[in-house]
Amino acid sequence: MKQKKPLFLFLTTLVICLNLHAKNYxxxxxxxxxxxxxxxxxxxxxxxxxxxxxxxxxxxxxxxxxxxxxxxxxxxxxxxxxxxxxxxxxxxxxxxxxxxxxxxxxxxxxxxxxxxxxxxxxxxxxxxxxxxxxxxxxxxxxxxxxxxxxxxxxxxxxxxxxxxxxxxxxxxxxxxxxxxxxxxxxxxxxxxxxxxxxxxxxxxxxxxxxxxxxxxxxxxxxxxxxxxxxxxxxxxxxxxxxxxxxxxxxxxxxxxxxxxxxxxxxxEDKQLIENNLPYILTEKNVLEDTSWIKPGKVAWEWWSASNVFGVDFKSGINTETYKYYIDFASEYGLEYIIMDGGWSDRVQLDIPVEGVDIKEIIRYGKEKGVGVIVWMTGMSLDNDMERFLDVYAEWGVAGLKVDFLNRADQLMVRYYEEIAAAAAKRKMLVDFHGAFKPNGLQRKYPNMVNFEGVYGSEMNKVSNKVTPVHNVTIPFTRMLAGPMDYTPGAMRNETTKGFCINWDIPMSQGTRCHQAAMFVVYESPLQMLCDNASLYRQEPEYTHFIAQIPVTWDETVALAGKAKECIAVARKNGDSWYIGGMTNWTAREIEVDLSFIGEGNWEIESVTDRVNADRYPSDHVLKTEKLKNKRLKISMAPGGGYAAILRKLD
Structure with missing residues (x-):
């Protein structure tokens, strides 16, 4: 033991000396x-x-x-x-x-x-x-x-x-x-x-x-x-x-x-909804002119398989169907339509398929005040991006939906930025699908208006896993990174028992009001109305309600929420406030304090779950009344929701 003591003393002295050099800040x-x-x-x-x-x-x-x-x-x-x-x-x-x-x-x-x-x-x-x-x-x-x-x-x-x-x-x-x-x-x-x-x-x-x-x-x-x-x-x-x-x-x-x-x-979980650190930390806008960047809502034909009805033409991927969607978008004040997969050759992106007159569709859209966004895969775009985008610019395309990117290595991250810059040069928006989460480039290139990277509504066509539980989880998880193209707005709404997978006539789980609330709860500067334009036209009052909800916000106030259980959020645009509430499969009532909206008299227009929405989830009530006090009770059915617009009267 006496022979080991000098070694022990040496090591002890060394540790002390090393600690003297350690620094804490x-x-x-x-x-x-x-x-x-x-x-x-x-x-x-x-x-x-x-x-x-x-x-x-x-x-x-x-x-x-x-x-x-x-x-x-x-x-x-x-x-x-x-x-x-x-x-x-x-x-x-x-x-x-x-x-x-x-x-x-x-x-x-x-x-x-x-x-x-x-x-x-x-x-x-x-x-x-x-x-x-x-x-x-x-x-x-x-x-x-x-x-x-x-x-x-x-x-x-x-x-x-x-x-x-x-x-x-x-x-x-x-x-x-x-x-x-x-x-x-x-x-x-x-x-x-x-x-x-x-x-x-x-x-x-x-x-x-x-x-x-x-x-x-x-x-x-x-x-x-x-x-x-x-x-x-x-x-x-x-x-x-x-x-x-x-x-x-x-x-x-x-x-x-x-x-x-x-x-x-x-x-508290709800505080995550107001956390804006990923946007704050990232690089600021590098575009000199951003006046042309116009967020908005989109009429989308793909989710319902272009399956419009009550018309005197054959529905499908053709000029007549796209004009039908443009007419619908114009009637309800939607800024864009998307021409999704199938409008063009899958590789030669400047060659429309038979029956699609792309120049006429874009001309008609401009006449109606509706921009046209076109779909493509990232692989095909990469074959000849500059030429394809020049052709699109000549046609008057408003934006790109770039899909199936499916990687996050250095080359792919670089490619995202190349697409954003090339599109901005031609004054086009970009919506990335089959894509990783927002990574800050949406501030550097604000024409990069949306990312998918979420298990969203399109999965209702192939899966039963897009549940109300999932829908009240992603605001506290995926949405932390930034906007998400979930694509809400399903008009066929079902219980767990009633839900079935149908590619051409899809539906959602949860109530109609659960879907309506997503237009407030989910951050998405390019927000889809995912369902069939013919279905929306059958319910004009409801469609006008969701169509008037903005896609950008001056302020956000988290009212209540817990991941996997429920959420309630208020957002301001201009002089009006918008409220969205969603619950999982548990019915609940949430009372929220609206004192933040300020003094004065207010009108509230709302859509709420009707009494039988637990059995018939599409059942809802639209009403407009004077706001009686600043304590608002939000009642939601199982899988339900709530949406409201508050307008100041004086």
């Missing part, structure tokens, strides 16, 4: 309730507390380049702390018109031409790695870990492959039950044992792969990234296969800011 949110601490020792790690309680345990940060690792044995050169407090206006305000960026920021710069920027907000925390190399860099991997406290649960959108349409259901499970071979796309929602909700996403992504998170068998998640494809085999016009991949995840400019790794905190 701490910033707080402006309200002081969230504290972010960075530890610099043999590696860089960060942790977060809320109200003095640990939320995120020490979690490492590193970037593995081809010839060095940024973050291992770091040598700090400089640290700087500052308060950020600025307000700008959103070009396309899908949550708030005024974008308030108020936080405290810590910037750490290290030897080796890199830094890490941390931010503490009142409702979240984030960091990003910033590289300042002169030459091109190859990124082999990035270490982003989230080590949470014990006993967490998670809503986990599990993926089976990096090749995905990102239309996932959310599995509710203990975080420690997620094994190392399981991984998910983003956003994910973690709940601590204390009930704090932690939304995880990324934003400010450009020329860099999307991040996925894998389990660890513990209360932790670790990042994984798709590698750069070296060889891709095209299988059909809409499917492909990566047959060779590089041993790295990105090859990019040496001067590079990586995406923000973003945590969104809420003490």
């Amino acid at each position: 701490r910033i707080e949110s402006p309200d002081g309730r969230i504290s972010l601490e960075v530890n610099i020792d043999q590696r860089v790690s960060w942790s977060v507390k809320m109200d003095g309680k640990q939320i995120l345990n020490s979690s490492p940060i590193a970037l593995y380049l081809e010839n060095e690792t940024l973050g291992d044995n770091p040598r700090l050169l400089k640290s700087a702390v500052k308060e950020v407090n600025e307000t700008t206006q959103a070009v396309v305000p899908y949550k708030f018109k005024n974008v308030v960026d108020h936080c405290n920021e810590l910037l750490l710069k290290f030897k080796g031409d890199y830094g890490i920027r941390f931010r503490a907000y009142n409702n979240g925390a984030a960091y990003r790695i910033e590289v300042g190399k002169k030459d091109e860099i190859i990124v082999n991997d990035e270490v982003c870990e989230f080590n949470f406290t014990n006993g967490c649960s998670v809503l986990f959108p599990e993926e089976k492959s990096f090749f995905s349409g990102y239309e996932r259901l959310y599995t509710d499970t203990l975080l420690a039950a997620i094994g190392e071979k399981q991984f998910c796309s983003l956003p994910a929602l973690v709940s601590s044992a204390d009930g704090v909700k932690i939304g995880i996403t990324e934003t400010g992504q450009s020329d860099y792969p999307g991040m996925f998170l894998k389990g660890t068998g513990k209360d932790a998640l670790k990042s994984i990234f798709p590698p750069v494809p070296l060889k891709i085999e095209n299988l059909t016009y809409k499917s492909e296969r990566v047959v060779e991949s590089a041993p790295y995840i990105a090859k990019t400019h040496g001067t590079k800011v990586l995406p923000w790794r973003c945590l969104m905190f809420a003490r």
Whole structure:
């Protein structure tokens, strides 16, 4: 034992010396309730507390380049702390018109031409790695870990492959039950044992792969990234296969800011609905002229298989049917129609199929004040994008629906931005389908008005899993990242027992008012009316009601909500307020305080579940009356909903 004592003393002295070189840096949110601490020792790690309680345990940060690792044995050169407090206006305000960026920021710069920027907000925390190399860099991997406290649960959108349409259901499970071979796309929602909700996403992504998170068998998640494809085999016009991949995840400019790794905190579920961090953190608009960008509602023929009725022409993919949809859109004040899959050759995108006179359809749309958006696959567009878009511009196409993108590697992320820039050059909107979640590019290129990346209404054509439970889960999960093209508005509404899968005549689960509420609850600057124009015309009062709900919002106020159970939200556009409420299969009554609308006399126009909506879900009541007081009771049937418009009378 006497011989081992000098070695023990030496190791003890070494640990003490190493600890003397370790440094801790701490910033707080402006309200002081969230504290972010960075530890610099043999590696860089960060942790977060809320109200003095640990939320995120020490979690490492590193970037593995081809010839060095940024973050291992770091040598700090400089640290700087500052308060950020600025307000700008959103070009396309899908949550708030005024974008308030108020936080405290810590910037750490290290030897080796890199830094890490941390931010503490009142409702979240984030960091990003910033590289300042002169030459091109190859990124082999990035270490982003989230080590949470014990006993967490998670809503986990599990993926089976990096090749995905990102239309996932959310599995509710203990975080420690997620094994190392399981991984998910983003956003994910973690709940601590204390009930704090932690939304995880990324934003400010450009020329860099999307991040996925894998389990660890513990209360932790670790990042994984798709590698750069070296060889891709095209299988059909809409499917492909990566047959060779590089041993790295990105090859990019040496001067590079990586995406923000973003945590969104809420003490109550409903607070997540007002959290705007992914939009706040990302790069601001780069387009000089945005006056032509026009969000709006869309009449959509695909969901009902172009199956209009009560007409004297053969319905289908033809000029007459598209004109019918234009007439419908014009009658109800909808800004656009979409010509979805089938209008053109699947590969030669400038060749319409027989029976479709695209120039006449667009001319007729302009005459009626209705823009035309055209569908294509990303693979076919990539064959000759500049030429196709020039032809579309000459025709007068208003926007693109680009589908079956199905990857999130660096090349695909770059392609999104190329499409957005090329479309903006020709003053066209873009709606991405078969696509990953919003990644911040919707602020940089505000013509990028929508993303799918959600298990939405189109799945009713093939699945019975688009339930009211799912519908009141996604506002607290998928919608954290930004707008989602769920495509609401089903007119055939059913109970679980009555629902059946029908490709040509689809239906939804839950009540009609459940669908109506989605037009307020779901953020979507390009919002579909998904169902058959003939069905909408049969119920003009209801259709006028949903058609007048805006798609952009000056303010958002979360009234009530809990993931998987219910939601109630109020949104303001101009001088009017709009309210949407949705419940799962449990009937419920929610009383909300409307004092935020201000003084004066108000009129309320509402659509509510009728008394028998639990048995006949399409049953509803439309009424207009004077608002009696600022305590509003929202009653909803099982699978039900509520929608209302409040207009000031004086």
